[in-house]
Amino acid sequence: MTSRDPSVARSRGKASIYDVAALAGVSHQTVSRVINDRPHIRESTRVKVLAAMEEMQYSPSSAARALATNRSRxxxxxxxxxxxxxxxxxxxxxxxxxxxxxxxxxxxxxxxxxxxxxxxxxxxxxxxxxxxxxxxxxxxxxxxxxxxxxxxxxxxxxxxxxxxxxxxxxxDQYAGAVHAVDHLLELGHRRILHLAGPVDWADARVRARAYSERLAAEGLDVPRQIVGDWTSDFGYQVGADPTAIPADVTAVFASNDQMALGLIHGLFTRGILVPEHISVVGFDDLPDARHFLPPLTTVRQDxxxxxxxxxxxxxxxxxxxxxxxxxxxxxxxxxxxxxxxxxx
The missing domain is CATH 3.40.50.2300 (Response regulator)
Structure with missing residues (x-):
């Protein structure tokens, strides 16, 4: 330890990382490594630094950490x-x-x-x-x-x-889309439509690719995808349009929950009920998805x-x-x- 008196530092105001380093007899870089819980610090050194911090009532600020590490944090x-x-x-x-x-x-x-x-x-x-x-x-x-x-x-x-x-x-967007399609396949659906997201979105492209490849792997026809804009209004337009969904489709995999919500609403206006007449799966698991009518089957992203x-x-x-x-x-x-x- 050095002979520096911690009371001198406190008399000047709040103690600095350099005051702690001087009291502990180490460099300010070592104090920074202890503060940030870095590996490869001797336990005896860590104890000395922590004791010095306690004695000087030192609480590291973001500015002090930035000074010690040459980073803005x-x-x-x-x-x-x-x-x-x-x-x-x-x-x-x-x-x-x-x-x-x-x-x-x-x-x-x-x-x-x-x-x-x-x-x-x-x-x-x-x-x-x-x-x-x-x-x-x-x-x-x-x-x-x-x-x-x-x-x-x-x-x-x-x-x-x-x-x-x-x-x-x-x-893993690919795995999520496969989960959705596999769920519908396991229920017995063989004509599954995809309501896709915008083509500029990476998530939408990966989900659409997984959907197509999964159906193809089962030897099933892949219906033409409908490309949407993520909004419930777009989903509603698709559901309300009697020409949008082929008559033999029994399930729709929507690329997000909002389009799924609008789709269910639009289908309802035509007297088509979910899931009695057609099943719908979403993606995201919005906080409100459990309160849709009916509550929505979906893929949860954390x-x-x-x-x-x-x-x-x-x-x-x-x-x-x-x-x-x-x-x-x-x-x-x-x-x-x-x-x-x-x-x-």
Whole structure:
């Protein structure tokens, strides 16, 4: 220990990380590693540092941590389509995980015109000296500038399929779609229509591919997909249109819960009941999906866990210099009352 009197530091005001380091007889970098619970610290050293922190009543602030590590301890997050349930829920999960790890979050959003705002949003985040970047990028059109940024600082993409040379995390969209189709097949359905999401969305493309490949593997015809826009209004239009769904279709796999909701409503206006006349499966498991009439069978995505996985991957890249190239979370089929065996 040094001869520094901790009371001197306290008389100047709040003790600093350097005061703790001097009292413990270690470097301020060592104090930082103890604060951040890094591995490879001798237990005796850890005890000395913790005792010094207690004696000096030291509470590490984010500014002190930044000074000790030469980092801002700030994560930049670019969120595409923030009004959609998936991106907004993933963002909340990441924010919680970041706070738990002692990081702040700066967010920028891009909506219906990504080509006009993506570069500016990325520049805004980089201007805040973020340590790393998370891009919640469900649309391919949001990825135009991400490759360049990812070469300059740790970056993770939240995206349904891998991107070359960029760390990516996702819920396994392919497996989720297979769960949905298999459920309908097990009930006995053989003519299953897919109400797909927009083609620019990675999630929608992967789900549509899984649907087609699963039916083809069973030797079944693959009906022409109907491409929607994620909204319940679009689903309603399809359900209410007597020409939209072929007469021999006994089940519909909707690419999200909102389109499934509108579809059920539209079918009802024509006297077609779910699941008595046609079964419907959604995707996402919105908080309200259990209260649809009928309660919706759907594929649950754990967006909170997805956000946490994105933060964990960034921390691994920041603090250990490496991270898995592609992290996946398994979805879960939730069976409710909107599906049943075909009656025709």
């Amino acid at each position: 700030r994560i930049g997050v670019l969120v595409d389509s923030p009004v959609q349930y998936g991106p907004s829920s993933t963002m909340r999960g990441l924010e919680e995980a970041a706070r738990a790890a002692g990081y702040m979050v700066s967010a920028s959003t891009v909506d219906d015109a990504p080509s006009l705002g993506l570069g500016e949003a990325l520049a805004h985040l980089r201007g805040q000296d973020v340590d790393a970047l998370c891009v919640i990028a469900p649309r391919y059109s949001t990825l135009l500038d991400v490759q360049v940024v990812s070469r300059e600082l740790p970056t993770v993409l939240v995206k349904a399929d891998p991107e070359d040379d960029v760390l990516t995390v996702a819920v 967006f909170h866990a997805l956000g946490a996985l994105a933060m964990t991957s960034l921390l691994a890249a920041l603090e250990e210099g490496s991270a898995p190239e592609y992290g996946m979370i398994e979805p879960e089929l939730i069976v409710r009352d909107s599906t049943a065996a075909p009656r025709r």
